[in-house]
Amino acid sequence: MQLCEQVQVEMVPTDAIQKADRSPVTVADFGSQALICKAIGDAFSDDVIVAEESAQALKENASLLERVTGYVNRFCKETPHSAETVCEWIDRGSGEVGPNFWTLDPIDGTKGFLRRDQYAIALAYIVDGTVQLGVLGCPNLPYQLNDEDAERGCLFVAIRESFESTHGDSEAHGSIANALGITESPVRMDSQVKYGIVSRGEASLYIRLPNPAYPDYRECIWDHAAGLIVVEEAGGTVTDANGIPLNFLTGKRMHENRGVVATNGKLHQHVLKALAKS
Known part of the structure; x- marks a missing residue:
């Protein structure tokens, strides 16, 4: 960092x-x-x-x-x-992806980094397709998201116990929020910092759907593995848009998954139902 x-x-x-x-x-x-x-x-x-x-x-x-x-x-x-x-x-x-491996994004959100905005250093350890350890370093993230005077620099670590608008479908995200009765404006930021604010209760959900212009786009494993375990170990839930667990064994991209949905857990099934209707 x-x-x-x-x-x-x-x-x-x-x-x-x-x-x-x-x-x-x-x-x-x-x-x-x-x-x-x-x-x-x-x-x-x-x-x-x-x-x-x-x-x-x-x-x-x-x-x-x-x-x-x-x-x-x-x-x-x-x-x-x-x-x-x-x-x-x-x-x-x-x-290459195998039974046990680390996956690293040395700067997730490089465009945010260049703007001197939000970015994350994201590292995860995966065993048999399951993320067992995740670390998110977020140097520019305030201790409290809505406090401009708060100190900056947060580290999220999770161990499993035995804003780029062009990246997603903003219109679909908005319709889903309406279906769920969410009236607050969305927080737009780069990188897996989004998983961090979901994990600490400052956001209820994070949705990332493929841009309609690129329907076959699939996510890179290093862009989600560390964030996934940070949210799950805080009590939340992460799946793809169809409710399928993220598969980190299909190569550097998650070919069997479409989009990503991360929530506080309580909202997850409601979000998936709204997605199915959209």
Whole structure:
């Protein structure tokens, strides 16, 4: 989190580039992934990590790689490491989905990060398709959502015991809210921070439906795994729009699931019924 916060303060225009899918990636995305993958690799050397970023773009951009390496060394309490080593740490996240694996989004909500708005560092550990551990670091989230003077920076951790409007269907979200009698305006923000505010009771539900222009779109596992367990361990419920549990074993995208619904639990069946009628 400290690396991301520092990059946000010192960021220059060349610290962000566009990936092949036209989504942005920044020095902070790469640096965050490097440090987290290093920490997991040092503690659990045989564990598989499925992360969002690859070091390939860095290897093709010397100045960006230099910036990333500088930030990583600033926050790595060891002898300075080479750019090659930093790339190796990032690429520890190139694993594939299997029986046991970590999934990481080093910055969930990069556009929010670039606006100096909400974003999250999201990490989850999945065993046989079930999320067992989730961590959400939300550096810009106030302790109380509606208190502008509240301190910022929240960490959500859950262990299971034995705003991008173009991403979703805003019209459908509104009709569902009307069907449920919800009159409050929706809170729009980027990243899995939304799961965090549901878990602490500042929102009753979070709905994410595919944009009608892209009906076959399916969600990435790293965008939801950590948030799911944070909500569930707080007593809430998370499924897809059809009430089916999220399946994290179909690859990097949840091909068997359509959309996501996260609620405080009490509303869940009512939301699913409203979705079925919409």
